[in-house]
Amino acid sequence: TQLLEQSPQFLSIQEGENLTVYCNSSSVFSSLQWYRQEPGEGPVLLVTVVTGGEVKKLKRLTFQFGDARKDSSLHITAAQPGDTGLYLCARKLAGTYKYIFGTGTRLKVLA
């Protein structure tokens, strides 16, 4: 399948807590992108991971690409209200210019 499954669908946590969200597929992909989307806006690219096992950090956000390149995770340390939003993973289908997005994880961080 070409689908990207994201979990959890919804997450509501208190400021200062840590969290991890996941993006999974049954097929291997060459690269994976993570986006954050706020209400009334389009998605904004956070990171692209390419190599199996790769870990990338963006301030309090840590992105990991699974060794088999079928899954990825996003870990947020000490979440803040500004982290609130819809987190989406996406992949480009090999040999095309077509991008497939997951259904997203809607995160709410309460002050």
Place this chain on the structure above:
Amino acid sequence: GAGVSQTPSNKVTEKGKYVELRCDPISGHTALYWYRQSLGQGPEFLIYFQGTGAADDSGLPNDRFFAVRPEGSVSTLKIQRTERGDSAVYLCASSLQGGDYEQYFGPGTRLTVT
């Protein structure tokens, strides 16, 4: 510099009517994408332009949907005989080139068909 802009931001139309949604990409970006995002879902690919030509329109749901980019810059998504199921946010994105270049999204047009 200016980002991707989309007009109108909101459009309410009656079932059966025709609508046009406009996208102004970032200047110099040759690649342009249209997506549709339904409530609670991620964006769904509709069509990809490289320059003036539609290089991949495999995501257009049926022949009521059509998009153009006549001068390789502004693009218009056209929907004929709108149906209630067409209600969604229509997102446009542009990138320097197609492929692995970063996509920059506009804020979207929220279409409501009554």
